[in-house]
Amino acid sequence: MQKLSFTLAFLLSSFLAVSQTFTGSGGAIPPDGDPVYFTINPNSLGASVLDTNFGVQNVCINVMHPNISDIEAVLISPDGTQVTLTYANGGEGNNYTNTCFDDRASAAVSSGSAPFTGTYKPNEILGAVNNGQTGYGTWKIGIRDLAPWSNDGMFINWSITFGEDATGPFELTSSNLPIVLIDTDGQTIPDDPKIPAGMKIINNGPGIRNFITDPPEFDGTIGIEVRGSSSQMFPKKSYGLETWDSQGNSIDTSLMGMPPESDWILNANYTDKSFLRNVMAYQVWQNMGHYATRYQFCELMLNGQYKGIYVFSEKIKRDKDRVDIAKLSPNQNTGDELTGGYIFKVDKQTGSGGSGWTSSFAPSANPNGQTIFFQYEYPKEEDISASQKTYIKNYVYSFESTLKGALFTDTTNGWRKYAVENTFFDYFLVNEISKNVDGYRLSTFLHKERDSKGGKIRMGPVWDYDIAWHNADYCGGDITTGWAYQFPCPDDYWQVPFWWSRLLQDPLYKNNLKCRWLYLRQNSLSNAWFDSYIDSISGQLMEAQERNFTTWPILGIYVWPNPWPYATTYEGEVNGLKNWVHSRLAWLDSNMPGTCDPTYDIEYTEANKGFSMYPNPVSDRLNIEYQTFTSSSVSITIINQQGIVILNTTAKSRSAGEWTENLDLTSFKSGVYLLQITLDGKSYSKRFIKI
Numbered sequence: 001m002q003k004l005s006f007t008l009a010f011l012l013s014s015f016l017a018v019s020q021t022f023t024g025s026g027g028a029i030p031p032d033g034d035p036v037y038f039t040i041n042p043n044s045l046g047a048s049v050l051d052t053n054f055g056v057q058n059v060c061i062n063v064m065h066p067n068i069s070d071i072e073a074v075l076i077s078p079d080g081t082q083v084t085l086t087y088a089n090g091g092e093g094n095n096y097t098n099t100c101f102d103d104r105a106s107a108a109v110s111s112g113s114a115p116f117t118g119t120y121k122p123n124e125i126l127g128a129v130n131n132g133q134t135g136y137g138t139w140k141i142g143i144r145d146l147a148p149w150s151n152d153g154m155f156i157n158w159s160i161t162f163g164e165d166a167t168g169p170f171e172l173t174s175s176n177l178p179i180v181l182i183d184t185d186g187q188t189i190p191d192d193p194k195i196p197a198g199m200k201i202i203n204n205g206p207g208i209r210n211f212i213t214d215p216p217e218f219d220g221t222i223g224i225e226v227r228g229s230s231s232q233m234f235p236k237k238s239y240g241l242e243t244w245d246s247q248g249n250s251i252d253t254s255l256m257g258m259p260p261e262s263d264w265i266l267n268a269n270y271t272d273k274s275f276l277r278n279v280m281a282y283q284v285w286q287n288m289g290h291y292a293t294r295y296q297f298c299e300l301m302l303n304g305q306y307k308g309i310y311v312f313s314e315k316i317k318r319d320k321d322r323v324d325i326a327k328l329s330p331n332q333n334t335g336d337e338l339t340g341g342y343i344f345k346v347d348k349q350t351g352s353g354g355s356g357w358t359s360s361f362a363p364s365a366n367p368n369g370q371t372i373f374f375q376y377e378y379p380k381e382e383d384i385s386a387s388q389k390t391y392i393k394n395y396v397y398s399f400e401s402t403l404k405g406a407l408f409t410d411t412t413n414g415w416r417k418y419a420v421e422n423t424f425f426d427y428f429l430v431n432e433i434s435k436n437v438d439g440y441r442l443s444t445f446l447h448k449e450r451d452s453k454g455g456k457i458r459m460g461p462v463w464d465y466d467i468a469w470h471n472a473d474y475c476g477g478d479i480t481t482g483w484a485y486q487f488p489c490p491d492d493y494w495q496v497p498f499w500w501s502r503l504l505q506d507p508l509y510k511n512n513l514k515c516r517w518l519y520l521r522q523n524s525l526s527n528a529w530f531d532s533y534i535d536s537i538s539g540q541l542m543e544a545q546e547r548n549f550t551t552w553p554i555l556g557i558y559v560w561p562n563p564w565p566y567a568t569t570y571e572g573e574v575n576g577l578k579n580w581v582h583s584r585l586a587w588l589d590s591n592m593p594g595t596c597d598p599t600y601d602i603e604y605t606e607a608n609k610g611f612s613m614y615p616n617p618v619s620d621r622l623n624i625e626y627q628t629f630t631s632s633s634v635s636i637t638i639i640n641q642q643g644i645v646i647l648n649t650t651a652k653s654r655s656a657g658e659w660t661e662n663l664d665l666t667s668f669k670s671g672v673y674l675l676q677i678t679l680d681g682k683s684y685s686k687r688f689i690k691i
Contacts, residue, residue: 019163020044020059024141025156026155029065035074035144040160045135048162048608055130055166058102058119059085059141065137065153066094068114072144075160077129078137079307080186080495082160084123084235086558088146090114103127103167108553123235127167127552128305135162170551172305174211177544178203178256180266180312181212186303191232194223194242201298203256218255221246227265234270234559236308236552240315241266241453256312259321266300267311271559272466274573275309275545276537281430281465282313283533285457287524287659289627290460291323297537299544308548309541316445317459318343318378323461326450328379333387342392343378346497347442354381357393361400363441363495365487370495377445395448399457403499409506419457420612422627424503425513427459431484433525435584436468437477439484440496453660454614454625466562470580478563480583504593507613508518514594521589523630530581538574545570611677617689624661628654628679636661637676646673654679665690 024040048054059075068090075083086109093114101109109120144153150568172179179202187195200216220243226232227240242262243253252261269275279295286292295313299306311452318325318341325341332338344356356375363372374396376384399418408414431439443464448457467477475489476482485500503509523529549555549570556568566575611626624636634654638647646668668690676685 019161021159021161022139023157023159026143026157028142029071029153029155031119031145031147031152033145035072035142036155037140037142037159038155039074040139040158041137042135042139042160042162043382045162046138047134050130050133050135050162050166052127052130052166052168054164055135055168056126057161057163057166058100059122059158060100060158061085061096061099061158062098062156063096063143063153064094064156065145066418067092067147068094068096068116070145070147070428071096071144071153072142073362074142074144075126075129076140076142077133078135078139080129080188081129081131081133081303082188083126083128084334085126085141086120087123087235088233089123090116092374101126107525108557110557110559116597121553124305125167125170128169130166130168131304154266161400169304170547172212172299172547174209174305175299175544176209176540177309178296178312179210179212179301180298180310181216181301181548182222182303184224184303189224189226189237189239194225194240195224196244196248197224199224199241201255208566218253219642220244220253221248223248223250234268236268236270238268240264243514256298258294258296258314259319261314261317261319261322263315263317265311265313265315267313267466268307269309269311269466270554271562272471273549273555273559273567273570273579274538274564275311275399275458275541276574277434277467277469277471277578278310278465279537280530280533281434281436281462281468284433284525285426285460285462286429287529287656288429290423290426291658293463297544299542299547305550306547308551309544316343316377316463323378323447325378325447326453328388330379330383330385333385335562336452338387338391338448339395339455340448340453341378342388343445343447344374344392344396345377345446346372346440346444347375348494349373349375357389359400359497360397361404361498364498364501365490365495367490368493370493372495372497374603378447392448397459400499403502410501411508415503415506417456420454420459421509421512422516424457424499425509425516427462427521428485428500428503428513429517429525430462431468432588433581433584434465434468435477435480435482435484436465437472437475437484437487438464438467438494440500441487441494452615453623469577470563470584472561473563474561478562480580480587507594510594511596512594514592515593515596517588518596521585525585527582527585530585531578534574534578534581537663538570542570593656611679611684613675613686613688617691618665619663619691620666622665622675622688624663624675624677625658626661626677626679627658628656631655632679634659634677634679636663637678638663639674639676640671644669 022040022042024038069088072087073085089109091113095115097117099116100119102119103126105119105121141158181200182197199222201218203208203217204210204215223242223244225240228238242250243262245251252260252262254260282292293314295311298310298312300310354375359372403415487496539562556566567576613624632654633651635651636649640646643655670690674687
């Protein structure tokens with residue numbers, strides 16, 4: 001019996017060592033954007049284990065389509081492992097004819113042009129399926145037309161070949177970055193809704209190497225979905241996460257050293273080969289003293305497959321540690337409670353888009369009747385009440401109508417009555433420095449606090465800059481000259497609100513903008529700061545980028561909408577970014593409008609380097625808002641009409657940022673008072689009335 005068993009095993013191994021090819025039929029590819037699936041069942045493989053000794057060697061396809069770059073082909077193994085064979089490759093040519101995908105090919109399909117024939121490296125590593133699973137079962141190929149409006153195509157047939165000396169999965173054992181491991185238990189991650197999954201985060205802290213076998217800092221349940229709008233067309237997907245308890249309810253959790261919350265983002269940055277563009281915009285906004293999305297680079301393993309470098313970050317959300325505005329419940333529909341807080345945005349309605357309202361004021365360019373659409377972000381679409389919808393719509397209308405009106409420059413009753421000035425020119429500067437081709441017209445967030453806490457519209461936080469900073473080959477995104485707010489493509493559906501050109505017709509705003517620019521160029525927007533930041537982040541990524549671009553071999557290859565030239569190394573990507581930023585800053589130095597005159601009213605010089613206070617008149621408590629740009633000692637003095645000091649606060653040490661003080665004035669007599677604040681080594685003063 002023992003001899004017979006040995007003989008059978010030998011015969012089986014000899015049989016499997018011979019390459020075996022299995023073929024499958026095809027069918028129509030409908031132009032509806034949904035994948036169609038075709039199957040092969042290699043039953044003669046039996047229970048053979050797929051690994052580097054014997055596994056999948058190649059997959060071949062025949063496809064007829066008049067624009068083959070519209071085609072995506074994904075191989076799905078019996079255990080659910082998915083490998084993108086080709087995604088939007090080939091330019092404007094047609095057809096895959098006897099085209100095979102093999103990890104050992106000399107040329108990548110992403111570098112080829114149609115019509116395709118011959119053998120290419122796939123978009124992802126084919127050896128990922130040779131992960132120890134058995135070959136027996138149903139193998140599927142998913143074919144999708146990425147352009148729903150295009151012509152019908154035909155998937156003629158396909159084949160899969162198993163043999164010895166196959167490639168294996170890309171293995172991640174350790175990293176200088178945190179490692180995120182997600183397991184969906186074989187489920188495909190949809191666009192919506194979130195599905196349950198397990199997640200572990202290995203993060204031993206700065207300077208300590210992370211091994212995939214180390215104890216995790218987080219080990220729990222999440223909900224996960226694919227996120228994004230146009231970015232969903234890339235094979236490397238971005239994901240939205242929500243930390244859950246055992247019952248599937250959201251639960252606030254501190255991850256990667258960030259404040260506790262439940263909503264998180266894993267951003268793929270596929271088109272940004274430097275990985276720097278989004279986070280650099282966040283950092284610039286934070287350096288200006290505003291809340292910006294916190295982030296941490298990591299490497300992702302999804303269902304055992306290495307997926308490359310990701311940015312693990314906060315989602316824009318109302319929270320005391322994120323967008324710190326008042327909580328607004330559906331039953332708060334009167335009085336001061338109704339006035340805030342709100343987060344709303346100008347954006348596409350795809351992706352995370354939702355309902356909202358159309359502005360009564362056309363964008364600066366609207367030859368095709370384009371409009372501006374505002375969307376509710378907080379409260380969420382399903383939570384915001386009818387009264388709250390009416391309130392925020394009317395408030396924004398008041399801002400826009402005043403800005404459009406003849407008296408818009410009035411510092412008391414003009415547009416500043418409804419909006420915080422420094423947030424507008426800071427937002428302007430981030431978009432202009434980065435030459436953001438989507439700037440102002442998409443992914444533009446705004447928020448409004450309750451009236452008792454200031455109550456005006458503020459720009460931000462900034463979001464979605466992966467095709468900024470010289471990463472768009474259309475509508476002027478690839479050149480260092482010109483203004484992003486003067487978007488040069490009038491036929492595009494999404495246009496820039498009229499605000500940005502109108503604001504520059506306000507002499508005071510223009511001069512304050514120039515003062516702000518000159519101030520920031522001395523420190524947080526200097527050439528030296530950009531060089532230091534880019535070098536620091538790219539240095540952290542230098543090890544992991546090699547793994548990322550082994551999995552996604554796109555260096556030197558066009559990925560929409562990369563402008564020419566396409567750097568063939570990561571170092572080339574980084575140096576190209578630095579050189580472009582230097583040129584852009586030089587152009588802005590020469591063209592920034594306005595004149596910085598230090599004799600202007602202190603309330604508006606250096607981007608509100610003074611302070612604001614409210615309410616005024618005040619009955620009991622006075623709120624004071626100010627902004628520091630470096631670490632500073634801050635003190636407040638109140639003087640009555642007789643020149644007597646009524647209040648003199650102890651100096652407080654403040655780091656760079658936005659701050660609010662709340663003073664109890666209930667014991668003060670009615671009258672006029674002078675409030676003086678000392679910050680950043682300068683003193684500012686304003687009068688208020690106590691009633």
